[in-house]
Amino acid sequence: MRRVNPVYPFRRPAELARGHGTAPLVVVGAGVVGLTLALDLARHGIASVVLDDDDTVSVGSRAICWSKRTLEIYDRLGLGQRLLDKGVTWKVGKVFFGDRLAYEFDLLPEPGHRMPAFVNLQQYYLEEWLVEACTASGLVDLRWKNRVEEVTPRADGVELRVVTPEGDYRLDAGWLLACDGARSTVREALGLPFLGKVFRDRFLIADVLIEGFAMPAERRFWFDPPFHPGQSVLLHKQPDSMWRIDFQLGAEADPEAEKDPARVAGRIRAMLGPEVPFELEWVSVYTFRCRRLERFRHGRIFFVGDSAHQVSPFGARGGNGGVQDADNLVWKLAAVLQGRAPESLLDSYEAERIPAADENILHSTRATDFITPRTEAGRAYRDAVLLLAKDHAFARRMVNAGRLSTPHSYRESPLSTPDEEAWAGGPPPGAPAIDAPLEDGSFLLQRLGGEPVLLVFGATSPTLPGVRSLSAPAEGLAAERWDARPGTTYLLRPDQHVAARFREPDPGRIAAALERLWGRARGEGTLR
Amino acid sequence: MSAAEARPAPHDPDALFVRLVRAHRDLSPEESRRLDAALVLLLAEALGDPVRLEAAIAAARAALGKPVEPPEELRE
Ligand SMILES: Cc1cc2nc3c(=O)[nH]c(=O)nc-3n(C[C@H](O)[C@H](O)[C@H](O)COP(=O)(O)OP(=O)(O)OC[C@H]3O[C@@H](n4cnc5c(N)ncnc54)[C@H](O)[C@@H]3O)c2cc1C
Numbered sequence: 001m002r003r004v005n006p007v008y009p010f011r012r013p014a015e016l017a018r019g020h021g022t023a024p025l026v027v028v029g030a031g032v033v034g035l036t037l038a039l040d041l042a043r044h045g046i047a048s049v050v051l052d053d054d055d056t057v058s059v060g061s062r063a064i065c066w067s068k069r070t071l072e073i074y075d076r077l078g079l080g081q082r083l084l085d086k087g088v089t090w091k092v093g094k095v096f097f098g099d100r101l102a103y104e105f106d107l108l109p110e111p112g113h114r115m116p117a118f119v120n121l122q123q124y125y126l127e128e129w130l131v132e133a134c135t136a137s138g139l140v141d142l143r144w145k146n147r148v149e150e151v152t153p154r155a156d157g158v159e160l161r162v163v164t165p166e167g168d169y170r171l172d173a174g175w176l177l178a179c180d181g182a183r184s185t186v187r188e189a190l191g192l193p194f195l196g197k198v199f200r201d202r203f204l205i206a207d208v209l210i211e212g213f214a215m216p217a218e219r220r221f222w223f224d225p226p227f228h229p230g231q232s233v234l235l236h237k238q239p240d241s242m243w244r245i246d247f248q249l250g251a252e253a254d255p256e257a258e259k260d261p262a263r264v265a266g267r268i269r270a271m272l273g274p275e276v277p278f279e280l281e282w283v284s285v286y287t288f289r290c291r292r293l294e295r296f297r298h299g300r301i302f303f304v305g306d307s308a309h310q311v312s313p314f315g316a317r318g319g320n321g322g323v324q325d326a327d328n329l330v331w332k333l334a335a336v337l338q339g340r341a342p343e344s345l346l347d348s349y350e351a352e353r354i355p356a357a358d359e360n361i362l363h364s365t366r367a368t369d370f371i372t373p374r375t376e377a378g379r380a381y382r383d384a385v386l387l388l389a390k391d392h393a394f395a396r397r398m399v400n401a402g403r404l405s406t407p408h409s410y411r412e413s414p415l416s417t418p419d420e421e422a423w424a425g426g427p428p429p430g431a432p433a434i435d436a437p438l439e440d441g442s443f444l445l446q447r448l449g450g451e452p453v454l455l456v457f458g459a460t461s462p463t464l465p466g467v468r469s470l471s472a473p474a475e476g477l478a479a480e481r482w483d484a485r486p487g488t489t490y491l492l493r494p495d496q497h498v499a500a501r502f503r504e505p506d507p508g509r510i511a512a513a514l515e516r517l518w519g520r521a522r523g524e525g526t527l528r
Numbered sequence: 529m530s531a532a533e534a535r536p537a538p539h540d541p542d543a544l545f546v547r548l549v550r551a552h553r554d555l556s557p558e559e560s561r562r563l564d565a566a567l568v569l570l571l572a573e574a575l576g577d578p579v580r581l582e583a584a585i586a587a588a589r590a591a592l593g594k595p596v597e598p599p600e601e602l603r604e
Contacts, residue, residue: 376561384565394573 005056010145015169023049026173033305033322034179035130042137044334053147057127060282063319069407070320071115076449087119093219097386103399113435114443151189176301184307196291200251201372207281221401227270255285288312290365296350309357311364314402331494345519356408363403370400417500417513426483433496436478458486
């Protein structure tokens, strides 16, 4: 089997005739992040123009591990079931050192959540489905083979020069969402530096077709295995009998020589044994960086996904982090564009997503330092941890083959109303909502999102303008997970994060928290 | 807790030195580094006190004539 990527047709944009045009909202880059933004905007009734220099989806699997939170976001957008049906659900991870098991973890999916801890799915499938859904929405003007070449920021918008196979045009965008990836043209045009760390080790990454491979759907990570001495190897199962293998190659490896199929096949044969037939589908050699822009908003321009920050692949934080950026930005942008919130609400995007990026960068930098030690001492400590892991719990907790993506909790958010009462659990302000089954067989998270929701346990909810109410029983799994008693009330943001919580549904306090959620709080005095 | 457990006998300085060196006797330089690293990890865990560990790191670096903090890592 050879995968054939879809090719999307170039359609001559109307602007070519006149040489210029306008669009209220332009997305640069139809990667996983740009497409997610466009689809979510469409779900809020907002039209966008999406420009992409290519005419297809991701070549090769690239991001494959989609985390629970990302799956919940796609469920809100209508793609959740498809991800579950096609993807490979897994929960067990094993870490080997040399030829023995050093550590094993189970991501403990307690029952009663709609989404599992992780689903593996090639990035190209997700992008294909997003293209379909964007097209079906009727609100996304997807323009393939439209490359942004020049970006000129203006006070009330951004001027773009777009190059197509049939000529150039000027596009005056009201707002610009830069989702043009790690080599962002928009970033370069604005001359913005990246701050962070570059790693020298090269990695070989391969999609390998292995029919009937008798290997469980687990994440397997090897430090210094006999089949690839001195380096690390990562194995993941994907749909279609496709396996993803990442080989660490070291800093001195020659990237061209390493891509030679015969050489790659030799490495895979050493790993699988001579009797396992396989076919190479895609191979790439890469190095990576852990870094970000200083600011994610520059006037009318927002940086989202890899254009704003990059991480190492250990922990699956690149793709998931970008989708969660989109989830954070869209409802705010929609509210501002539709005149429901002040423009200052948009500043909370970077106030919330820069700490999230820093958390992702911190975890992925630490994992990379553990996996690719750069000094003799680093290697000695790493190896000692792996040797101690078998018998010592403290050492097991130090084994770091990637701390897997978890959603960021917006603790310091200007949109959150701090707790004033005592709580023994439940999601605090800024944290994402916690799923639980409801009596009718549906899940709590399926009832939240898109707009603010007031979740009231065991009491009738007050009717307040601008917020939808949802009642839940004060007993049962949902109440337990949310530390709820009769009267406990949570105000949830359109992205399913908690804005505020109260022990009684007090209309005055709820109204103040709602103002704050929309970025309309005018200082402490109005909040009490 | 008995008095003996509460206050363990102090190290015999000469014996401690010999004991640490002897633990490396049959090891290659690489194995030796690993052993030291494993020892430090186990001792840090037994100490269970980040403040005292920081003080020990600072004292050890000072003994080598090095500042407490190494220079910043390369930034792009
Ligand atoms: C080899 C490889 C392996 C990876 N493995 C993993 C992994 O295992 N797990 C993980 O989480 N992440 C992984 N990643 C990272 C993950 O793929 C990215 O985090 C994710 O794709 C980011 O999405 P994005 O939409 O921001 O950028 P991209 O997916 O890079 O999309 C950017 C889009 O912008 C378009 N574009 C660029 N410039 C212009 C322009 N001037 N005009 C118009 N369009 C433009 C591009 O054609 C592209 O479609 C990997 C990446 C690579 C390269």
